[in-house]
Amino acid sequence: MADISALPGFYRIAEADPERRAVIDADGTVTTFGELLARVNQVSHGLRARGLTSGDVVAGVLPNSLDAVVMLMATGQVGLYYVPVNWHLTEAEIAYILADCDAKVVVADHDHPVPGALTGTAGLAEGQPVTAPCDRSAGAVMWYTSGTTGFPKGVQRPLSGAEPEAAIPLVAWFVGEVCDLRPGDEVHLVTSPMYHSAPCAHTMFALHLGHTLVIAPRFEPAVVLELIEKHRVTNAMMVPTMFHRMLRLPAEVRDSYDVSSLRQVIHTGAACPVAVKQQIMDWWGPVLYEYYGSTESTIAFSVKPHDWLKHPGTVGRPAPGFEARILDADGEEVPAGEPGMISIKSGLGRFTYRKDPAKTASSMRGDWYTPGDIGFMDKDGFLFLCDRRTDLIISGGVNIYPAEIEAALLEHPAVADVAVIGVPDEEWGHSVVALVQPGPGPRPTVEELLEHLGPRLARFKHPRVIEFRDELPRTPTGKLSRSRVREGYLSG
Template identity: 75%
Template sequence: MDSQETTSGVDVGRLPGFYAIGAADPDRTAVIDTDGAEISYGALLARVNQVCHGLRARGIGTGDVVAGVLPNGIDALVMVMATGQIGLYYVPVNWHLTAPEMAYILKDCDAKLVVTSPDHAMPGAEIGTDGLAAGQPDTAPGERTAGAVMWYTSGTTGFPKGVQRPLPGAEPEALVPLYTWFFGEVVDLRPGAEVHLVTSPMYHSAPCAHAQFALHLGHTVVITSRFDPENVLELIERYQVSNAMMVPTMFHRMLRLPEDVRNKYDLSSLRQVIHTAAACPVSVKRQIMDWWGPVLYEYYGSTESTIAFAVKPHDWLARPGTVGRPAPTFEVKILDEAGQELPPGEPGMIYVKSAMGTFEYRKDPAKTAASMRGEWYTPGDIGYLDADGYLFLCDRRTDLIVSGGVNIYPAEIEAALLEHPAVAEVAVIGVPDEEWGHNVVALVQPAEGVTPGPELTASLLEHCEARIARFKHPKVVEYRDRLPRTPTGKLSRSKVRQDYLS
């Protein structure tokens, strides 16, 4: 039987996406949830259609914003696919955030409706999708038009901004061939009877996007509630997983499993394990491919630029450490501080542009303009191209901390700590860590008359609890009599980092 067919004889490779597959091949398994519950493409499409009608019944129309504070599960995918069918912006919100952090995002995005799980209930929000679906028809809504996911990403100020793209104004099916082609070119994903494993929270852009397009490709999506190294190996064997999206921290943790545990599971079904979000040490990547075979695909980009560079396994093995060449439709320039293009081998600021579309930061034209040089966007990272056009990263943007594949911004943590009366000055830096990529370290200059020590550290961490999410909390707090400043009087985080590392 052809890998693109099911027992019904339907060739999903010829169908433009999830909505068509759900109608033509309703018995195909769409999702296997964290508790093992399964839902077919037909049943999932019926629920998606009901939620579409329910959203419209609430007066929510094209261009409006709906937010979800949802753990990994079927409801999270229902909201992505429903808003994507009726021209809405959908904002997934990290449920680890504090109440003030969530409130900021929900206010800034002008969410007309918020859908949460019972564990994350908030005043005025819908609990799950049952209420939206109740009593609604399961037929396709009229005037179908593609929506978009709007991700909130922090800048160097620490205040998240929505990355908003223009709505295409076309039926969802009109976009599927382009994205199917793009994913096929970049990571060799194809329509058919494949199985995709979700290993990370779907409030992050890459895990959500890969789960969404797995459905458009007709794959079965297996969802984990949280990453557990051995559990992931067991799921790969049990469901014959063929593709997954991971971050380097996960590779570290799986490599630390005892050898007898690692050898216990059959991983031969894997064909594509895609990693992104943080730099992966060459030795770690080599060890994983020694174990799993040449299945690691890497791409580099950002929420704003999407997938800008990509490298397949054999190309990486020939050039260890590269993050790849420009993805289809992308162009790249490496510029010096004066904006002059640099030759191969010379590090500079990375700029990209793409024919795939533009973006703007919601309600912040100044920030949008600051990130652009004409049509060219910079993620703020430094790198160089080799003679064959492969990109090598030298460093993430100066102040950004990437820990466990998650972006953490020092200014936000510093602002929270400076609210404590015992803190005169503080500098937050990222310190290299073998497992996490970087750990958050806070260097604190106590206020006059304050004695540093374990009691102050405990007080500072308790102070952070209500202000910033736990994953942003410093792993280490150290004290300094004075923190260095630049000649203009600004805190010199680079000098702090240099002193600490030396």
């Protein structure tokens, strides 16, 4: 293979080393960098042939696949915004996003047809040249927020107008500083849907660093472990519920897979219980890199394995180019160790919510963005999350954080999953309810679970009600959907 360490990103790497493996799709099909670049160039030409110019929007309703990768990289070199759409949404929800973003071209796949959409990238590529388009300029991905507090909105950043290669050295330096990822002959495992920001961003990072993408057909613990062993995966992006599910495999199954190739497993998306993260590192070694941020703020805090082991539970210090403050209800900074609203200032420049200046303004205090999370920073500047502001339970005037209770319950060997919510209470304002999904084997009793919590949590944090559920609702990326849990519980 060619030395690609000094080449600025995917397009230049593909020209210099066309036989390098770029994508191993879910069905095992291998696509080289040269083959991928040829299809990317054809689709870029195809989009321009349909009249799209810089600043226009293209949407993809695509599961993880070669087509999804092609759309990312094709729009990324001709100055277009690309909106990856969650194909699990209803037809009405998808239609809302497509209308809101003003998509001029929509690409879907055979299994998830969308009215008026092209099926796959073949139609865009057909008859188009494989050479690079002229007047290349960087595009951007416009992800839509989850919409937990209203209709989802696109998070939009201005286009630079520069060629795609201009920003790659800075991007490569940043992910190197945060995650120790470097250009070279590495293998990245895609485990989560690319319509979410972190999995999508890491897909692009991997290609710009010359890594090979391995696309998992779905997240199943044994399937993922098999792919790691088979392809000698060196890095991956995961969410904490994946760790939890893998730890539930019998010890003899876990031990049957060789995961020694792993060097960086980056996780984000939800708070990871300390016990779960420690068990994964006992199994895989000190390879877990964590960062905290959002679609709006990107990677705002990060922590490497050895720093986390010294500060268990932290999500890290501010990433390069970021500043952070913890504020009280009046917007005043609080002392170290005291919880408050997390506020972030980014060196990446400001974002806007597409077509919603009021929402943009309400989320900002000058140059500072508030993601809506509660946390505290210790004296060394390490951030510890408490919970989402919207999930905070106030009972008897005391703040109670569901994530803390969930982490403690997940340490019980008979608990597979848990959701803690606050429900209205005439006397206390809210009371704590835990909905527990048992693991295989004998179901624990309520008394056993409360006894388990005894040495771990103050009594006022103990759930007043514990009920059992066969399954708890989660998003495709593994985030617990507390809103659906709460709605289901209250309606029942």
